[in-house]
Amino acid sequence: MLKVAMIGFGGIAQAHRFAYWDCNRRGLPIQLVGACDTDLEKFRTITKINLPTKGEITNELPFGQYTDWREMVEKEQPDLVDICLPTKFHAPMAVAVMEAGYSVFCEKPMAESYEQCKFMVDTAKKTGKFLMIGQCLRFWPAYEYLQEAVKKNLYGKVLSAEFTRYSPVPLWSKDQWQTRAGKAGSCLAELNIHDIDLVRCLFGNPLKMSCKTQDIVYPYDRADSQFIYADLTVDIKSAWLGAETEFNANYKVEFEKGILTYTRDQVIFTKTDGTAESIALPDRDGIMGEIEYLAEIFDKNLDNDRNPPQESAKTIYALEKLFESAEAGGKVLDFGDCQ
Ligand SMILES: NC(=O)c1ccc[n+]([C@@H]2O[C@H](COP(=O)([O-])OP(=O)(O)OC[C@H]3O[C@@H](n4cnc5c(N)ncnc54)[C@H](O)[C@@H]3O)[C@@H](O)[C@H]2O)c1
Known part of the structure; x- marks a missing residue:
């Protein structure tokens, strides 16, 4: 035990x-x-x-x-x-x-x-x-299925991919530390980090990356990033929205044989001929x-x-690059060497 x-x-x-x-x-x-x-x-x-x-x-x-x-x-x-x-x-x-x-x-x-x-x-x-x-996305059923689809080449090559994550502002946190922590509490560091890690897990380190952020209510509370690979560009978007917003995470990954979408807790594969199938997933979340x-x-x-700490560290390296790009107005930066 x-x-x-x-x-x-x-x-x-x-x-x-x-x-x-x-x-x-x-x-x-x-x-x-x-x-x-x-x-x-x-x-x-x-x-x-x-x-x-x-x-x-x-x-x-x-x-x-x-x-x-x-x-x-x-x-x-x-x-x-x-x-x-x-x-x-x-x-x-x-x-x-x-x-x-x-x-x-x-x-x-x-x-x-x-x-x-x-x-x-x-x-x-x-x-x-x-x-x-x-x-925890590495263990979230909808994202586990995506890992399987990419790694086992279930639907052919990935042509494009986008990930979005919107959350109510985390006003529950002790003394609202997330809204006061500047960069460290921003949606890029706290929310986007899930998709940044998942994209690295799926496709490895990009060649280049860029990020644009906005400060609507809190510093960096909207973030729009791109991971640029030799033959693929991945978009990752996140935002802290109003406290009453419903938490909402999605992906849309276009493969040679069709499009895999995750939205409203459902994963659907739509083939290029238009027919669609719903993917059955275990009834648990990624924390479980x-x-x-x-x-x-x-x-x-x-x-x-499945989730070694060296990989989580490289995700923080990528996060630092995204902040660097955001501070340079969205400049495209080389990923560089994170050994
Ligand atoms: N995996 C996810 O989806 C997910 C979701 C939300 C938050 N998080 C992460 O979880 C972490 C905590 O976030 P949260 O929303 O639970 O924050 P929170 O403020 O709700 O909880 C943090 C708790 O730590 C306590 N604390 C502070 N210093 C302490 C100390 N020295 N010893 C003991 N307790 C202490 C505070 O009193 C508070 O209750 C953050 O890093 C956040 O990014 C992850």
């Missing part, structure tokens, strides 16, 4: 809590044994975010509750620490937790800079601890998928080949 303790019990922690609870009731070998938040109120009034869970969960919290993570790990002796903190704490906390002798599963974006990401990866190597970042994956690789002692 993989024992997990969580640091940060705000918004996204609730989706994690649901996933642990769901794995547990299905008999998978993973269990949440403790959670820690510096704000005790977070254990009394549960935070709601833009991600609806795939079912109801009670607000009973059958695990230890703490305000100090060191006290929590000492008492609970977890195998894995799940970090659900605001982004600026990811690198220092992940490093401190690994140095203290515990493995880490940390929310995305990995860190605020590529330098910090490299330090996290180096610390994992030095301490021999496991490190994985919550780039990645937590199930953690249970499996720890239980069977498998390598983490």
Whole structure:
């Protein structure tokens, strides 16, 4: 049984809590044994975010509750620490937790800079601890199917691809840190990062990239990026919209044999002759998928080949390039070398 303790019990922690609870009731070998938040109120009034869970969960919290993570790990002796903190704490906390002798599963974006990401990866190597970042699209059924379609060449070559992601402004976050964090809290860093990572996972590093951003209400709250490959240009768009907006993620990928679209939780393949088929997908989300994956690789002692931290680090390298391009008015930049 993989024992997990969580640091940060705000918004996204609730989706994690649901996933642990769901794995547990299905008999998978993973269990949440403790959670820690510096704000005790977070254990009394549960935070709601833009991600609806795939079912109801009670607000009973059958695990230890703490305000100090060191006290929590000492008492609970977890195998894995799940970090659900605001982004600026990811690198220092992940490093401190690994140095203290515990493995880490940390929310995305990995860190605020590529330098910090490299330090996290180096610390994992030095301490021999496991490190994985919550780039959950790699485990989201609609995006898993897309990975399969591209990697197994189900529909021929990809001719064009676009990814969009719109979310209500994350006003649930503690002291609204995301709207105050400038670049680090922007839709490019917090929202677009999902598609940036997925596009890299599908097609590798681009040759060139560009990004244009706007500041409608908050800094960088609209972002429009392009990943330019030898024979393909991928568009990635995201925005923090009004607080009442419904969360909405989509893709449209044009293959030689037809178009695969994901919209309103449905994946449809439309052949070039106009006939369409709906693709059946498992009824779970990507957070549940990645937590199930953690249970499996720890239980069977498998390598983490689906989401290694070095790849998450390169996604942050790409993010830094996109900011560089945005600051130069959307200038097309070489991807360069991120070794
Ligand atoms: N995978 C996804 O789809 C997804 C969705 C939303 C957020 N996120 C990521 O999750 C992370 C957290 O975002 P959120 O929306 O949950 O933020 P949040 O503000 O709702 O939650 C963060 C919590 O951390 C607590 N905290 C701060 N410092 C602490 C410390 N030193 N020790 C213990 N607790 C501390 C705060 O009190 C707060 O409750 C961010 O990096 C964000 O990008 C991921």
